[in-house]
Amino acid sequence: MLVNYSNDYDVKCELDACKTYPIITDSERGEMFCGGCGLVLVQNMSDISHESNGYSQEDFMKLTRTGPATSLTMHDKGLSTVIGINKDSSGNALSSKTKYEFNRLRTWDQRSKSRSTVALSKAFTLLNAMKTKLGIPDNVIENAAYIYRKAVNSKLTRGRTMASLISASLYAACRENNIPRTLDDIADAGNIERRILSRDLRTIIKKLGLKLNQYDTSSFISKISNNMNLKEKTKRDAFDILKRCELKEITAGKHPVAQAAASLYIACMINNEKISQKKFSSEAGVSDVTIRNRVTLIKKTLKITE
Structure with missing residues (x-):
């Protein structure tokens, strides 16, 4: 059956x-x-497939079928009925009495929504705001909305704030799609403490059975070098240093962001770009002591001299 x-x-x-x-x-x-x-x-x-694009009124009338595709980032998945503007089907303005009645209908339509619908609407509004701040692709946002809906269905919202759960879902989606965003980046965008974000992330991973892979360290090299406007040759040398470190097996268990920052710092010294470890520390979000230790280990293992 x-x-x-x-x-x-x-x-x-x-x-x-x-x-x-x-x-x-x-x-x-x-x-x-x-x-x-x-x-x-x-x-x-x-x-849920997207409609064909039409670039004229005639194409739109031929190709349109059911409106825009559904999306998990909307509380109703884009399938709700909305009371439109104060015009009838012919485009004529409504009378003042009818307009008043429709305004009352809109008000009661808003008030009659369930608490779960209102909570989802607020959560996805915050998710879209974080998407704009961090520059995250739409497919990752869809994945984050899917993880958050699973967390809500598993009743993980009790005792946890909406902001921390939606931030943890976004970080998990970034890890699944290899989008280089650190816990500090997500915590700053969601305006929550890193400690609370880490706690709720562990809960989501355990309860939902997520299997998150480690970030690719090379993606952090691209991110940091682009933010600091480094030379292309410096970036390539950093990739080469990272590859040699992986062959020597000294990257296992190391912080990927610190490893990327250390590789970039050594590449800057090789190419005479004078940038301090403090700047790399500020940009990467790790302490300069960690970067210094990684730099020392890389130089000793690869026998790099200044």
């Missing part, structure tokens, strides 16, 4: 023999089925 599942949950086959098999999505038929036994788990999925 087919069962309609909500898209907010991860669908899994109940058979023990199929736990290792992936769930396959057939977008054309609107179904999701088990890759092991072939059991159809979800049917009648909504089409």
Whole structure:
């Protein structure tokens, strides 16, 4: 028997023999089925694909179908009914009496929303604000909204603030998509303490079973060098130093941001770019003592002389 599942949950086959098999999505038929036994788990999925672009009124009328695509970053996924402007279907202005009635309807429509809907709306407003501050792509924001919805469904909101949970979800999404953003960056953008963010992140990882990979250190080299306007040759030398460090196996267990900052500092010295460790410390968000220790280890291992 087919069962309609909500898209907010991860669908899994109940058979023990199929736990290792992936769930396959057939977008054309609107179904999701088990890759092991072939059991159809979800049917009648909504089409969330984007519409074709139309650059004229005629193209728009031909290509438009159901409006914009649904999005997890909206509290209603973009499917709610909105009471429009004070005009009728012909474009004529409404009378003052009808306009007053529609204003009252808008007010009561806003007041009648459930607490969960209002909470999601506030959370995703904060998420979009953090997206603008940190310059994060839309696909990562969609992933963060998905993780936050799973946290809400798992009842992790009790005893935790909305800002800390949405920030932890955003950091987890950045880790999954290898977008170089540190805990300090997320904490500053969300206006919360780093300690609280770390605590809620550990809770989300444990309760939701997330498997987050370590950041690629080279992505932090690109980020720091672009923010400090370093030469392209300096950046390439830093990549080369990092690669040699990985071959010597001295990067395991080291802070990726500190490793990137140390590689860039040594590359600056090689290319006669006079930038202090204090500047790298301020830009990378790690202490200058940590950078100094990493620089000393890299120089000793790779036998680099000034």
